[in-house]
Amino acid sequence: xxxxxxxxxxxxxxxxxxxxxxxxxxxxxxxxxxxxxxxxxxxxxxxxxxxxxxxxxxxxxxxxxxxxxxxxxxxxxxxxxxxxxxxxxxxxxxxxxxxxxxxxxxxxxxxxxxxxxxxxxxxxxxxxxxxxxxxxxxxxxxxxxxxxx
Numbered sequence: 099x100x101x102x103x104x105x106x107x108x109x110x111x112x113x114x115x116x117x118x119x120x121x122x123x124x125x126x127x128x129x130x131x132x133x134x135x136x137x138x139x140x141x142x143x144x145x146x147x148x149x150x151x152x153x154x155x156x157x158x159x160x161x162x163x164x165x166x167x168x169x170x171x172x173x174x175x176x177x178x179x180x181x182x183x184x185x186x187x188x189x190x191x192x193x194x195x196x197x198x199x200x201x202x203x204x205x206x207x208x209x210x211x212x213x214x215x216x217x218x219x220x221x222x223x224x225x226x227x228x229x230x231x232x233x234x235x236x237x238x239x240x241x242x243x244x245x246x247x
Contacts, residue, residue: 099174100158102149104181106188116173116195123172127202128193129210135185143224145232147180147189154178154218161212165194168208169201176209178219208245 099115101107109130117123135142162174172195179189192209196202213219221232 100155100162100176102151102154102158102178102180104179106179107177107191109188109191112175112177112191113193116175116193120172120195122197123195124197125199125202126193126195127199127206128191129206130188131190131210133183133185133187133189140225140227142185143226144185145183145189145224146222147178147183148220148222149178149180149218157218161209161217165205165208169194169196169205170198171196171201171205174205174209176213178213178217180219211245 109128113126113128117126133142133145158176158178162176165171165174174195175191175193177191179187183189190210190213192206192213194202194205194209196205215234223230223232
């Protein structure tokens with residue numbers, strides 16, 4: 099399941115939808131990203147995420163298919179919000195299910211590293227000091243580099 103949406107989501111409901119009635123799932127791993135209010139002493143007022151409808155969903159489907167080839171997964175959920183978000187708002191949910199925890203953990207890490215570095219989303223932050231486009235971080239690129247093989 100892949101959704102790119104403006105509205106909020108309920109983590110418990112989404113995970114329940116992945117596992118309800120399934121007896122082949124032995125592991126569920128989830129990551130939820132939340133808007134932080136403060137970074138380096140420059141308070142965040144809001145964050146705006148932009149994307150190209152259609153293209154973004156196709157790309158998320160492509161990377162989800164890649165995760166399914168790399169690991170033995172029962173199911174995957176990727177929900178990513180767009181629009182204006184405030185501190186404390188949920189941004190993203192990645193949830194993976196598998197028979198064994200290692201596959202679920204690795205796939206969830208792979209998907210989040212992709213979302214942080216290569217997914218077609220653009221983030222603009224409104225801070226006390228001004229408005230800025232979010233630039234890629236070397237630490238995110240380094241984390242994602244482990245998957246290129």
